[in-house]
Amino acid sequence: MTATGRVFATPAGVRLGPVDAIMAGKARNYVLQMRSGRFHGFIVRRGDAVFGYVDRCPHAGVPLAQVLDDYLTPGGDHIACSWHGALFDIEDGLCVGGPCLGQRLTAWPVVVDAGEIVTAVPPEPPIA
Numbered sequence: 001m002t003a004t005g006r007v008f009a010t011p012a013g014v015r016l017g018p019v020d021a022i023m024a025g026k027a028r029n030y031v032l033q034m035r036s037g038r039f040h041g042f043i044v045r046r047g048d049a050v051f052g053y054v055d056r057c058p059h060a061g062v063p064l065a066q067v068l069d070d071y072l073t074p075g076g077d078h079i080a081c082s083w084h085g086a087l088f089d090i091e092d093g094l095c096v097g098g099p100c101l102g103q104r105l106t107a108w109p110v111v112v113d114a115g116e117i118v119t120a121v122p123p124e125p126p127i128a
């Protein structure tokens with residue numbers, strides 16, 4: 001039986017398909033149904049680099065895009081929350097404008113392996 005709740009992380013090693021499914025400079029939504037619940041994330045592609053995030057604005061906890069795959073500003077320079085306009089750096093998810101200034105999107109670690117996007121192990125938290 002599969003849980004219907006929301007989860008905010010995935011195991012490492014899940015193959016998500018070809019990196020070419022995301023046009024350079026664009027983003028794409030991914031939904032993974034797992035036994036523990038459903039994960040919603042998105043990935044931004046910049047050249048050969050990919051940046052993944054959990055699809056949840058730190059301000060109000062809602063998914064960022066109101067239109068499928070529409071996660072970026074028109075110029076493609078930032079991730080944008082479509083509800084109240086928060087702007088986030090693509091490389092590290094830091095909010096640089098809007099109601100959650102200084103907060104971050106939750107990273108969803110992904111890498112490209114042989115032309116395919118694969119989920120990765122989250123980095124260890126720094127030792128205090």
Ligand code: FES
Nearest residue numbers: 057060081084086
């Ligand atoms: S819900 Fe994202 S900026 Fe308000």
